[in-house]
Every structure is written in C-alpha cells, then in structure tokens.
Amino acid sequence: MAILGATGAVGTELLELLASRNFPLAELKLLASERSAGKRLNFRGESLLVEPVSDRAFDKVDIVLASAGGSTSKTWAGVAVDKGAVVIDNSSAFRMNPDVPLVVPEVNPQAAAKHKGIIANPNCTTILMSVAVWPLHQVQPIKRIVAATYQSASGAGAKAMEEVKIQTSAILQGQEPVAEVLPYPLAFNLFPHNSPLTDSGYCEEELKMVNETRKIFGNQDIRITATCVRVPVLRAHSEAINLEFDTPFSPDAAREILSQAPGVKLVENWQTNYFPMPMEASGKDEVLVGRIRQDISHPCGLELWLCGDQIRKGAALNAVQIAELLVEKNLMRPLSVVNG
Amino acid sequence: MAILGATGAVGTELLELLASRNFPLAELKLLASERSAGKRLNFRGESLLVEPVSDRAFDKVDIVLASAGGSTSKTWAGVAVDKGAVVIDNSSAFRMNPDVPLVVPEVNPQAAAKHKGIIANPNCTTILMSVAVWPLHQVQPIKRIVAATYQSASGAGAKAMEEVKIQTSAILQGQEPVAEVLPYPLAFNLFPHNSPLTDSGYCEEELKMVNETRKIFGNQDIRITATCVRVPVLRAHSEAINLEFDTPFSPDAAREILSQAPGVKLVENWQTNYFPMPMEASGKDEVLVGRIRQDISHPCGLELWLCGDQIRKGAALNAVQIAELLVEKNLMRPLSVVNG
Known part of the structure; x- marks a missing residue:
C-alpha cells in the first residue's frame, strides 16, 4: 500500500x-x-x-x-x-x-x-449526510433534502486551522485578524463556503452534496439543496438536515432505525438539551445524529441534526x-x- | 421616556x-x-x-x-x-x-x-428574517420557510460573550474550557440553541421564529420550520433561509426588490465570493442579505443568506x-x- x-x-x-x-x-x-x-x-x-x-x-x-x-x-x-x-x-x-x-x-x-x-x-459533508440519512431512505425514499452546514476550518486544511487560532488570539488581544489562507477572517466570524461559485449561484461544495449524494444513493430523483457555511470551529462539521418523504416518517421510527444504523451514533438527551456537538464528534468514527423531530411545516417532513469528524469519517x-x-x-x- | x-x-x-x-x-x-x-x-x-x-x-x-x-x-x-x-x-x-x-x-x-x-x-432572529423576507412576501406570498440559524453568543447576553472569550483563551493555551453561563463550551464549538425544548422537539427559540413571524405577517398559513444553533461568534446572527412560493420567484426580481427594501442591504459580490458576514453586520442597522439563488431542488424555491446585528436591529x-x-x-x- x-x-x-x-x-x-x-x-x-x-x-x-x-x-x-x-x-x-x-x-x-x-x-x-x-x-x-x-x-x-x-x-x-x-x-x-x-x-x-x-x-x-x-x-x-x-x-x-x-x-x-x-x-x-x-x-x-x-x-x-x-x-x-x-x-x-x-x-x-x-x-x-x-x-x-x-x-x-x-x-x-x-x-x-x-x-x-x-x-x-466522496466529499466530507456528503459522506456525513449520506451515512445519517441512507438508513431512513432505505425504509422510505427521501424526496427532497434542504441542508445547511456548519463547516470547520480543518476542511480547508491544517493551515486554515492554524490561521483561525492566530486570528482568534489577535482579536482577544485587541488586534486586527489577518486572513491569508481563507478569504476572510474566520475567528469569531463565519461566511458562506469559500469554494468556487458556479453560474447556478451554488458553490462547488454545495453542488457536491447534491450530485455526489445522488450518485452514492444510485438515485437521480432525490432533490437536494444546500447552503454551506464555514464556521470558527477547528474540527468536525455539523449539518442541519430537513428531509421530505412521500408519506409521514415518525421521529420514533427514525430514532429506532438510526440507533442501529452502521456508522451512526444517536446522541439525544432531551432533558439536558444535549445533542451532537463538533467538540464531541472530533476524533470519533461515528456520525453523531440527534434532534430528530417531526417537521412542523410539512406533514411528511423530518428534521435532524448531525456532527461528524470530516477528516476522519469525512475523509x-x-x-x-x-x-x-x-x-x-x-x-x-x-x-x-x-x-x- | x-x-x-x-x-x-x-x-x-x-x-x-x-x-x-x-x-x-x-x-x-x-x-x-x-x-x-x-x-x-x-x-x-x-x-x-x-x-x-x-x-x-x-x-x-x-x-x-x-x-x-x-x-x-x-x-x-x-x-x-x-x-x-x-x-x-x-x-x-x-x-x-x-x-x-x-x-x-x-x-x-x-x-x-x-x-x-x-x-x-419580536425575537431577534425573527426580526432579522422578517425584514429580509417580507418585501418578497408582498410580491408573492411565501408558502413555506425552512431556516437554519447561526446565532452569536451575544444573544445569550454580555456574560455569555465574556465566557466565550475566556473559553477561547483557555483552549489556545491548551487548557480545558469551562462553561457556566452557557450549558456547553461554545469556543471553537457550536450546539443547538439552548432555549428550553418543547414537546414538539423544537426549542422555544425555533417556535418564536414560527409563531412570531406568522403574527407579524398577519398570516397564519405560512408554514415555517427552523433549526436554531449557537455558534462561536461574539455578535450578529446569521440565517440560511429556504423560501417556497406558489410559483417561481426569479432571483433577479428578488434582488431588485431587496435592493430597495427598507432596513435591508444587499451584499453580494459573486466574483469575490463576498456575502453577508457577522463581522460586517455587527453595529450596522441594516439586515445584510445575499446569496440569493434559485433553489435547485424546487421550481418555486428561493435560497438566501442573511446576517444582522441582533442587539441592534434584532432588539x-x-x-x-x-x-x-x-x-x-x-x-x-x-x-x-x-x-x-
């Protein structure tokens, strides 16, 4: 090898x-x-x-x-x-x-x-989303996905991680942050994903989520939209995922399926408001999934939240x-x- | 007074x-x-x-x-x-x-x-979203909104902002961050919004976006879902907004409307990938809106991204x-x- x-x-x-x-x-x-x-x-x-x-x-x-x-x-x-x-x-x-x-x-x-x-x-955000929603798609085909991501600096490489630390330190000392690796300061800030924009208005990172998911799932009918955003987290990506099915998907059924799904760890404590966090996903093999709930805006909708280590499972x-x-x-x- | x-x-x-x-x-x-x-x-x-x-x-x-x-x-x-x-x-x-x-x-x-x-x-995230989408709703009624938020520490008060700075400084020095004001460390981390959870699985912050928007718009028919997330930004909230209409809404028309809308500033440079950022929304009166694009997952969908100072316009x-x-x-x- x-x-x-x-x-x-x-x-x-x-x-x-x-x-x-x-x-x-x-x-x-x-x-x-x-x-x-x-x-x-x-x-x-x-x-x-x-x-x-x-x-x-x-x-x-x-x-x-x-x-x-x-x-x-x-x-x-x-x-x-x-x-x-x-x-x-x-x-x-x-x-x-x-x-x-x-x-x-x-x-x-x-x-x-x-x-x-x-x-x-595949692309890191795509892998994390795929692992989490595929087990549901097996039970009831997903019709549409609306995703918003919270992507860490490590997705832009070790130098970006280092830059965020330096910027953060500068800001805490009352100095101006300097951006050289990433296009804008990321410390205590965030911005739409810095991959090249396409004529559709989507950036390449977002289109990867759309096109790669369809290819991995072997299903060109799933409609997917995504907004990808870089956040001042050092490692592990998070994603807010809105799923639409043809018929209602009970949150309890989804929870049961995901609690047994390979590569997934269900992280939900509704009493303590404890759900997946990048801090805890860092260095872990599993995609952490939680906050599974019936979408109150759509009878056949399901909301979920995930975090995963994009260097590890995502790559x-x-x-x-x-x-x-x-x-x-x-x-x-x-x-x-x-x-x- | x-x-x-x-x-x-x-x-x-x-x-x-x-x-x-x-x-x-x-x-x-x-x-x-x-x-x-x-x-x-x-x-x-x-x-x-x-x-x-x-x-x-x-x-x-x-x-x-x-x-x-x-x-x-x-x-x-x-x-x-x-x-x-x-x-x-x-x-x-x-x-x-x-x-x-x-x-x-x-x-x-x-x-x-x-x-x-x-x-x-109204609630801060609700005000920011309302200012940005109302002018579009006037032209074509919004049917459904899927929102994901990126909410700064200042939303939880001055003490939370201070705590994030102290946590950040600790992490940069290789120490463990301590969380006392917020439930979990927010420095280089993020987590679903820490407002109380309701039986619906939505937290109160999310339901404010749903219910208050309907009341402000005087329209109980708009279907809204939201995922609210705290991010390690000191000030200004950001929101990824997916809008669904009854008929297609051209991004150019939306851009034209929002460029003249009260309280809105259109921030879009597609050449330099320059869009609203909390860093630039801080201390500003306007809600910064950008990344307006046709939703590729829905013929009547429109995606947009906004940032606004939630202490200022949001309160x-x-x-x-x-x-x-x-x-x-x-x-x-x-x-x-x-x-x-």
Whole structure:
C-alpha cells in the first residue's frame, strides 16, 4: 500500500487509522511532493521515510490512498493504475466520472466491485449526510433534502486551522485578524463556503452534496439543496438536515432505525438539551445524529441534526474502510499483469 | 421616556441609538434592578444615575423601553401602563398575547396603532428574517420557510460573550474550557440553541421564529420550520433561509426588490465570493442579505443568506423605531388620565 499525500492532515489520519485498525499490510510506502519528501513519520513504532512521488514509487503497490489534492491525483492516479494498483482517491477529480465508483461503505459497498482501478472517496459533508440519512431512505425514499452546514476550518486544511487560532488570539488581544489562507477572517466570524461559485449561484461544495449524494444513493430523483457555511470551529462539521418523504416518517421510527444504523451514533438527551456537538464528534468514527423531530411545516417532513469528524469519517476513515472492503471482498487487481 | 434594564447589553445599545438618532426626549429615566441601580451611564454628554425600578419611577413617563427580561416585564409593564405609559417590551412575555401588537416597523407599522399600552418587540432572529423576507412576501406570498440559524453568543447576553472569550483563551493555551453561563463550551464549538425544548422537539427559540413571524405577517398559513444553533461568534446572527412560493420567484426580481427594501442591504459580490458576514453586520442597522439563488431542488424555491446585528436591529433599534412610530403617528397615551 502507498499513501500519496502522507504529510497532510488526511495523510496523518490515514496512518493513525491503518495502525489502530490493524490493516493487513505487507509494506507501506509514504509518498509526497518533492517539498515534503525526506520527512519521517511514525507508523506502528517504526520511522518511515516520506519518498517523493514518481513512476517507480508505485511498483508493486496494490492500493494507493491518495489525498494530495485534485491535480496530484489527476497526474498520478493513471500511473498507479497502469502499474496495477487500485487508487482510492480523496480528491474531487474523479468523483463524477461514470467509470469511477463513489463509495460510502455503509451505503453502497457493492459499487466498489465495479471499479476499473479508481474508486473515489466522496466529499466530507456528503459522506456525513449520506451515512445519517441512507438508513431512513432505505425504509422510505427521501424526496427532497434542504441542508445547511456548519463547516470547520480543518476542511480547508491544517493551515486554515492554524490561521483561525492566530486570528482568534489577535482579536482577544485587541488586534486586527489577518486572513491569508481563507478569504476572510474566520475567528469569531463565519461566511458562506469559500469554494468556487458556479453560474447556478451554488458553490462547488454545495453542488457536491447534491450530485455526489445522488450518485452514492444510485438515485437521480432525490432533490437536494444546500447552503454551506464555514464556521470558527477547528474540527468536525455539523449539518442541519430537513428531509421530505412521500408519506409521514415518525421521529420514533427514525430514532429506532438510526440507533442501529452502521456508522451512526444517536446522541439525544432531551432533558439536558444535549445533542451532537463538533467538540464531541472530533476524533470519533461515528456520525453523531440527534434532534430528530417531526417537521412542523410539512406533514411528511423530518428534521435532524448531525456532527461528524470530516477528516476522519469525512475523509481518511472512509478511504480506509474502502481499502478494507477491497481486501475483504478480494477486489484488488492482479499486480502480476502489470509487473510482468 | 424610561429605559428599564438600562445597564444590560440592549440597554446600552438603546442609549446609543436614542442619542445618535436624536430621539425627541423631554427626560430620560434609567431604571434597573436594585443590584444595578446607583451606576451612572453617559447619555449625550451627561452622566445619568440609574434608579431602582419602583411604582413611582414611572410617574409622568410616556414611553418605557423594557429590556430587563420576561419576569421583570411581567412585574412592571402593568404598573407603567396604569400610569399612562406605552411599554415597548423586548421580552417574550407578551409577544403572543392577542391584545399586544408585535411590531417590526418595516413590516407591520399599522399594528402599533392598535396597542392597549404594551407593544412587543419580536425575537431577534425573527426580526432579522422578517425584514429580509417580507418585501418578497408582498410580491408573492411565501408558502413555506425552512431556516437554519447561526446565532452569536451575544444573544445569550454580555456574560455569555465574556465566557466565550475566556473559553477561547483557555483552549489556545491548551487548557480545558469551562462553561457556566452557557450549558456547553461554545469556543471553537457550536450546539443547538439552548432555549428550553418543547414537546414538539423544537426549542422555544425555533417556535418564536414560527409563531412570531406568522403574527407579524398577519398570516397564519405560512408554514415555517427552523433549526436554531449557537455558534462561536461574539455578535450578529446569521440565517440560511429556504423560501417556497406558489410559483417561481426569479432571483433577479428578488434582488431588485431587496435592493430597495427598507432596513435591508444587499451584499453580494459573486466574483469575490463576498456575502453577508457577522463581522460586517455587527453595529450596522441594516439586515445584510445575499446569496440569493434559485433553489435547485424546487421550481418555486428561493435560497438566501442573511446576517444582522441582533442587539441592534434584532432588539434595541427595532424598539427605538417603534418609539419613533409612536411619536410620529401620535400613538402615545394621554398621561393626564392617569396622573390626574
């Protein structure tokens, strides 16, 4: 196995997960850009050298976990696939490609079997929402989703997290916050998601929630709208989700279903007003779901609230789960073909 | 005129607004609880003594701006009315009372004329949303609203703002944040609004948005659902609003209407991804509105995003505007009746 982008926030999390989940590994290669190569990272008590990515780096590699951004994936995924590897790509480069399965293991594990060398890991907000609403969709098809997100700085990378801390410290000392990584100061502030805007008026992050959810669910009929917002939280995303069904969906039934759903943890204490919070979702595998209630504006509506660690389940964990699926279902490619 | 609750966050803002708007005042009495009485506050260059609230304190007072909480309003509003004053009450105590007009001057100024001594100032998130969507509702009735809010610490008072700063500072120094004013740490975190939960699963803050909006709009048919969330912003609330009409509402038409609407400032730069932010709404009179777009999940849907200073337009400014309306339309009560 190789990790491409080993030194990034998701790369660090991948290493931790491969170790803690005892992923069966013959060898682990850490790959990064020239700039980050030469660093050493700990893995299961060993110090591993980060190598610069190159054609040769993918020799005899069965699985590549790529998390170095879209352009790196576009450059190297084909090379890795040509050498016989399966690339599990965390970027948006291949997600909407009809030849590339887009997989959330709790939702559509069967899609992974159809891969032609690349499997895409969905967008973080999309993964979190999918895990939470898919079990309900199985019981009664969702007709429409109106989502509003509360996305942490970590979604924009480790540098954005650092910037928010520096800005916060400046404001507490009565100084002006400086924004360099993110477009505007995020400390004690918030703003609509900073991904590029499209002609529809939606930003790319919002359209990912729309289009990727439909692809993952294998259902082009679900109508989805979203407003994505960056908030001054360091880690873990939150989402207010309004669901519309064809017939009423009882909150108690939804609660019962979600309390047993894979990857979901029901967090609700109505007495103490205790529901999912990013503080508690950080570092957790599960998507925390709560505040399930009958939508008082629609007889067939259901409201819910979720928080999830978007570096973990929203990125690294989902990728490792896909890799586990490949091993378990024997979906790897015959390396001999290309090494011959 | 008297301000009841002069030393609080809204009280301070009321003083500032009465001065900056040159409100016609014969006398201004500052009233507060025994605990806060004795303090001195500056007003138009004068140092005014804060008096303890009492029966006699309302003698010869024409207007009372009350912002000392529901129980104080319940105790003193009747006394002030008996003495001939009009009470503009910022608490939730009388808002849903059918004998009490609930007024947003940009929306239903005519309702103020029907007062019987008390006029209620609506909830902050409700005022902000009302100002922004009423001009659209005038052109085409709104059928349904799905709202998600991003509410700042100041909504929970000055102590909550201070607590968030202390928590933030603690976290930056690697210490555990302590929550005493708010139920959970808000620094770098967020949680569903901490108002009491009702049997419906909605918290009181959410139901205020539902019920107060209907009363202000004089329309019980609008269906409204909301998810209210506290975010680690010091001041100014934000709201993601999804509107549903009976027929399509073009975003350009909405933009044109809102660019001329009273109390609204259109803030949209699609090239630079620049839209309303709490940082810029703080201290401003207007509700900033932007990201107006056709809802891609519904042919008759419209999405918009707003930020507004909930201490200013969401509380103090709205109250002062109501007082201005009373003066302008001569809606004050004859003081002689009760002073005789």
